Amino acid sequence: MKLSNRLQAIANFVPKNTIVGDIGTDHGYIPVYLIENKISKKVIATDISENSLDKIIQYVKLTKYEKDIDIRLGDGLETIKPFEIDTVIIAGMGGLLIRDILDKDKEKRDSITYFILQPNIATKELREYLYENNFEIIDEKIIKEDKKFYEIIYARKGKSYIAEDIYYEIGEKLILNKDPLLKEFINNKIERAEKILEELEDKETQKSMDRYKEVTEKITKLKEVLQEIEGN
Numbered sequence: 001m002k003l004s005n006r007l008q009a010i011a012n013f014v015p016k017n018t019i020v021g022d023i024g025t026d027h028g029y030i031p032v033y034l035i036e037n038k039i040s041k042k043v044i045a046t047d048i049s050e051n052s053l054d055k056i057i058q059y060v061k062l063t064k065y066e067k068d069i070d071i072r073l074g075d076g077l078e079t080i081k082p083f084e085i086d087t088v089i090i091a092g093m094g095g096l097l098i099r100d101i102l103d104k105d106k107e108k109r110d111s112i113t114y115f116i117l118q119p120n121i122a123t124k125e126l127r128e129y130l131y132e133n134n135f136e137i138i139d140e141k142i143i144k145e146d147k148k149f150y151e152i153i154y155a156r157k158g159k160s161y162i163a164e165d166i167y168y169e170i171g172e173k174l175i176l177n178k179d180p181l182l183k184e185f186i187n188n189k190i191e192r193a194e195k196i197l198e199e200l201e202d203k204e205t206q207k208s209m210d211r212y213k214e215v216t217e218k219i220t221k222l223k224e225v226l227q228e229i230e231g232n
């Protein structure tokens, strides 16, 4: 089967021969792809929604992989046992939800070796959580699909330090890797931030003025990163 660019980029991060948990699997395309292409030995595909789970049950029935894909209903990591998986994929949800899923069950979280995380929003907050909770970001990638940017974070447990606060907003690995979409991604962030400034311009509440200052500072930092990558 052929995956979308986003799902393919997520699957590309999965280390070979690992046992994978795909939390919030929905359609189940990744589990089937990982087994079909002999990347994983076994996949536990979970979802909190019965409707979503029905989709994957029907889909897996059409394949010959029913014994390789274990389908489970439940919230976050509650569906897996400690040390049952070595890689977890949590993709296509908000960064705060991904953070909460990881944080809710620390024993299980800490029994997992590799984390492939693809937040749709609030990536900054997810990076903050990872840096504050002894994760090391090994790699990152930006994907553009249907005019929308997606950031994929590949992490493992281990100490790491952030050199500049702006790296919460723009993953440092994206800069080091010279990610092909990085310039476009930053320019898009600047455009969106400038629109926020326009909206705040006439407002005179303290909250609005503080927000104006904060967004202006963010734009300055984003432009500095842009200069840094253009200079390289």
Ligand SMILES: C[S@@+](CC[C@H](N)C(=O)[O-])C[C@H]1O[C@@H](n2cnc3c(N)ncnc32)[C@H](O)[C@@H]1O
Pocket: 023, 024, 025, 026, 027, 046, 047, 048, 049, 052, 074, 075, 076, 077, 090, 091, 092, 093, 097, 101
């Ligand atoms: C937009 S879909 C993403 C599906 C797939 N992971 C992807 O990236 O294309 C989000 C899925 O996460 C599931 N979900 C949301 N919260 C969850 C939780 N706490 N535990 C497990 N699944 C969850 C939803 O039911 C939904 O099927």
